[in-house]
Amino acid sequence: MGTEILLDLKNVNKVFGVNHVLKNINLQIERGKFITFLGPSGCGKTTLLRSIAGFYTVDEGEIWIDGKLMNDLPPYKRGTPMVFQEYALFPHMTVFDNVAYGLDVQKRPEGEIQDRVKSALAKVKLTGLEERYPHQMSGGQQQRVAMARALVMDSPIILLDEPLSNLDAKLREEVRVELRNIQLDLGLTVIYVTHDQVEALSMSDHIVVFNKGAIDQYGTPHEIYYKPRTQYVADFIGTTNFVDAVVLQLEGDQATVKYGKKNDTVTVQTNEQLTVGENVLLSIRPESMRINGPDAGEFIMDGVVVTYSMFLGEKERYFLAGDDGKEWIVDVYDIGQTSYQGIVKIHASANKIHLIKISN
Ligand SMILES: Nc1ncnc2c1ncn2[C@@H]1O[C@H](COP(=O)(O)OP(=O)(O)OP(=O)(O)O)[C@@H](O)[C@H]1O
Ligand SMILES: [Mg+2]
Structure with a gap:
């Protein structure tokens, strides 16, 4: 079976007054996936979620769920329940009544409500806690009730x-x-909003990175982390080192660029459309770098260890001044084995270097 698109957003736009909050959102989400909307505060994550759920009408574009156009349907007809951070549960209701709430509103028969609530509670492993109140449960259990x-x-x-x-x-x-x-057990399709990058990386099948109301990148956690399409994405997800570089030569998907004070060159793989002479950025993660030898990489730069390094448990983080005039962050994992001071060489393998096109 091929992939099946469950949610299809076509050119969705939302404006609040003069504030263009969602800009040409195009996104297709497959059934059974865990998708995260990631971005800083105010970038439009909640607005898009509420638009999908039907609490907001969009100003332009189409929202399709399961092959049906949703634009003019009210929230309760969309089949997109939303779990909110603050109002996850009704504090004065038991677990059973909290879970039954949506069915009560729909005036389903009593027997059906009993069966469906029991089955939902079993799925989140809360059988037996039906008569508890939210304040008698742990935060994690409350969250499971919200899921139920x-x-x-x-x-x-x-x-x-x-x-x-x-x-x-x-x-x-x-x-x-x-x-x-x-989510995996039940094959659910979940859209999860967060501004926590670790949360996004660790939970998701795909991440949608928002930048001021537009989607900067849609990809797997691995793609988002190691192949960020823009400087914004690279900067937002984790820590990275940016190097200014100029394209010298192009051959197939290989770009040779020069960088640093000594105009050293390195050849990296890239899928970007480039021209010779173009300014680009290289992004190299701290964990992809090494200090001095023995296994030197294709990328090399002189650096000076600046004042101190930081012990972070599994690694030691060094702050260096590169000969390109920038601060470099390099993580070293053989803690206790070596300690670096003064002038050093910073290395990275070409296959750990990601080229980013500079947008204008
Ligand atoms: N009902 C509203 N009326 C007017 N402006 C709104 C409304 N809701 C959100 N906004 C504005 O739209 C922008 C996006 O808000 P939104 O709540 O979608 O951000 P967010 O990405 O969820 O942020 P956070 O991480 O802080 O929750 C903000 O500038 C916000 O002030
Ligand atoms: Mg929000």
């Missing part, structure tokens, strides 16, 4: 808007794993 509320509606897509932001760091991590397991 969405599950009970048999909806094709579940929308989660920063559902873990109220939990402490340790619990967040646990619930993250649980959410992902439930």
